């Protein structure tokens with residue numbers, strides 16, 4: 514069973530364990546739902562990830 518950390522909302526910053534190809538590990542939450550839209554704070558690319566996938570990658574949450 515995967516423990517899902519849902520303690521974030523739109524505007525929060527998520528720090529992932531592995532960096533994006535641009536070298537950045539911080540993502541801003543643009544949309545929150547079953548799938549969340551995240552924006553890379555390094556290169557500005559936007560991705561959609563499920564909350565399960567986010568919890569696998571999540572290292573830290575920086576609250577707004």
Ligand SMILES: [Zn+2]
Pocket residue numbers: 533534535536537553554555556557558
């Ligand atoms: Zn990036």
